[in-house]
Amino acid sequence: MAAHAIVLRGARKAFGPITAVAGVDLDVPAGTCLGLLGPNGAGKSTTMRLLTAQAIADAGEIEVLGHRLPEESKAARARCGVVPQIDNLDYELTARENLEVFARLYRIPRPKRREAVDRALETANLTARADGVVDELSGGMRRRLLLARGLVHRPELLLLDEPTVGLDPQVRTELWSLIDTLRSEGVTILMSTHYIEEAERLADEVAIMSGGRIVARGRPAELVAEHVGREAVEVYGPPAELQEVEERALTGGLPTRRSGPALAVLGTEGSENGSLPGGHPRPANLEDAFVLLTGAEVE
Amino acid sequence: MGPAVRVRRLEPVAIGAVLSRELAVFRRYWRSTTFSSIVEPTIFLLAFGFGFGALVSRVAGYDYVEFVGTGIVATAVLFSSVFPGLFSTFIKRRFQRTYDALLAAPIDVEELVTAEVVWLALRAGVYGMAPLLVAMLFGLDPSPGMALVPFIGFLTGFGFAAFGVLISAIAKAIDNFNYVTSSVITPLFLVAGTFFPIDALPGWASTLAQVNPLHHCVELVRHAVFGLQPVADLAHVAVLVVFGVLMWRLAIWRLRLRLID
Numbered sequence: 001m002a003a004h005a006i007v008l009r010g011a012r013k014a015f016g017p018i019t020a021v022a023g024v025d026l027d028v029p030a031g032t033c034l035g036l037l038g039p040n041g042a043g044k045s046t047t048m049r050l051l052t053a054q055a056i057a058d059a060g061e062i063e064v065l066g067h068r069l070p071e072e073s074k075a076a077r078a079r080c081g082v083v084p085q086i087d088n089l090d091y092e093l094t095a096r097e098n099l100e101v102f103a104r105l106y107r108i109p110r111p112k113r114r115e116a117v118d119r120a121l122e123t124a125n126l127t128a129r130a131d132g133v134v135d136e137l138s139g140g141m142r143r144r145l146l147l148a149r150g151l152v153h154r155p156e157l158l159l160l161d162e163p164t165v166g167l168d169p170q171v172r173t174e175l176w177s178l179i180d181t182l183r184s185e186g187v188t189i190l191m192s193t194h195y196i197e198e199a200e201r202l203a204d205e206v207a208i209m210s211g212g213r214i215v216a217r218g219r220p221a222e223l224v225a226e227h228v229g230r231e232a233v234e235v236y237g238p239p240a241e242l243q244e245v246e247e248r249a250l251t252g253g254l255p256t257r258r259s260g261p262a263l264a265v266l267g268t269e270g271s272e273n274g275s276l277p278g279g280h281p282r283p284a285n286l287e288d289a290f291v292l293l294t295g296a297e298v299e
Numbered sequence: 300m301g302p303a304v305r306v307r308r309l310e311p312v313a314i315g316a317v318l319s320r321e322l323a324v325f326r327r328y329w330r331s332t333t334f335s336s337i338v339e340p341t342i343f344l345l346a347f348g349f350g351f352g353a354l355v356s357r358v359a360g361y362d363y364v365e366f367v368g369t370g371i372v373a374t375a376v377l378f379s380s381v382f383p384g385l386f387s388t389f390i391k392r393r394f395q396r397t398y399d400a401l402l403a404a405p406i407d408v409e410e411l412v413t414a415e416v417v418w419l420a421l422r423a424g425v426y427g428m429a430p431l432l433v434a435m436l437f438g439l440d441p442s443p444g445m446a447l448v449p450f451i452g453f454l455t456g457f458g459f460a461a462f463g464v465l466i467s468a469i470a471k472a473i474d475n476f477n478y479v480t481s482s483v484i485t486p487l488f489l490v491a492g493t494f495f496p497i498d499a500l501p502g503w504a505s506t507l508a509q510v511n512p513l514h515h516c517v518e519l520v521r522h523a524v525f526g527l528q529p530v531a532d533l534a535h536v537a538v539l540v541v542f543g544v545l546m547w548r549l550a551i552w553r554l555r556l557r558l559i560d
Contacts, residue, residue: 015560046560052403055560074405082403088396090324097323104316105404149400 004063005030005157005188006051011060013046020046022212023060030156033179033189035203037196039294043212044192045085048161051190052077065157078107081150085161087142091135095126095145098134099152106153116152124148124178140171147178158182160191164198176201196287206286210294220286228255228288229267233279236262257291264288309413313406317414325422332426336375340430343371344437347494359496361525368434369524370493372427372448373455373516377488380423380456384463385476388415388554392467398558408555416460416547423456424449431524444523451523454539455516461546468553492517512542 006028013021021043028034038044049055051064053073062069067076090098099117108116121127124144129137137145143164150158163179164172179202183189193199199206200220208216208223216223235245242263246256249265257264266288268281325332344367352363359366391397401411431445466479490497490504491513497505508514515535522528522535 013560049560053559054399054402074407077403078405080403084396084399084403086396086399088400090320090397091395092327093320093323101316101320101323102404104319105313105401105406107312107405 005065007063009061011057011062013055013057019212024214026214028190030188031186032204033183033202035199035206036192036209037199037206038209042209044209048159048192079156081155081158083146083150083160083163089134094131094133096130102149103152108153120148120152157188162193196290200286208293215293223289224284224286227292228284229269230284231269231281232264232266232284232288233268233281234262234264235279255292313410314414318418321418336426336429340371340433364437365439368439369521370517371430372520373513374493375430376423376427376452376455377459377513379426380419380460381463383419384460385467388464389467389473408558409551412551412554416457419460420453420457424453427452442524447523448520451519458512458543458546461550464550465553468557487511487513512539515539
């Protein structure tokens, strides 16, 4: 097996005047989980589509599980599982029927199909709803079924595009533990997300994407240490006061970010807290790094 | 590890998977499809049989009921292939995103289009028999040649389903289908020799009807039921094969442009 499950070299993709992916270099080592973190419109989904050859790169080289794309993409897709951002299940069919179609598509031999479908249903905790029509499943169940569909052939590589977008916290946690189980089984995972917490919890490494490029890459803790520091101080107050604090921090060489009603001054370790009246110190986090690197506020 | 995977063009296993999906969905709506496939020819036969049949008893050497009863096989084949080709492929592509889901798996656009078109052609072959069954109640005599009708329906349905897929891939919105329905499908359906013989038309119109694939289907069905004319019928089959292959390749080309960025 290749050391890298995914290799992108200078991958570019433009849609007319809009450049969605502007020269991406990215390796995903086999057996790891990489979180592709970026704000909406950063080019994450297009990057994911490049990996299944549902978008063809204008330039650059792409290799998935040792197969060159787009020429050998069909062979690569046979060994990948894909969980899309949009629910594209067959809503008129039962959960089982949905999986059966994909068990065939993924070339599972007939005598083993039933077993494969049962196993995928069990992984996604859907055994009890196997014969229920998808239309009648809850949002969380449908999302789990999408995951089961991408797992029915036990892929070596799983591409997850915003796996928990739009789900309530309980369902999200449930999916996270599912994904975590797969990771511990050695499945390579590339997961795009714009939820910081998701990347922090699941990913061995995070690549931060902005404006069609990878702007930083590393373990979450390393990224925070490198780009933010150890500590931050949050200051609450009227806008005029915050403005003043912000100016003072910037003059002192400390980066800041707005988060709702508060102002966070970053990298405050070593500086004097007395200069920040009413400030609440806290450890620096990945969200700080994310906002600094992408210039965007996210959920 | 996944199973060893063969990767070639037009793999039967990929096409079979899509057919199995269509069959599973079809199990949920076959009743309504079957209902309309029986009711529609009944209405045509009642309307034209009693309406025109009262005015003309024989057309082109056939009893009028025989003439219309065999002619509307082509109508059934046309409607049951071109309309799902238009609407259901548009819905699956644009709204249900079914094709996006499938193309993330090891299947390519060529296999996808082939499977969709083969499925609709199979359906057209089966439902093309419905008008004959109804016409028998109106006095059409059974004949062994009728066994060929599903094959004629399949061949014709293949081309028209692919035509529907082609238009659905070109159209930006479902409303745009109206242009094609009124300016292409309606004339094809009326000027095919279904309800009246095309040699009764003015010269230019009858020449145009010759290039209407549906006319060749009508002729083949009549000959299958009342007596084959080998040379002419081979020409009719050839026209339908050329039409089918052309539409199939065009549909793959246009749908690929839509589905692969």
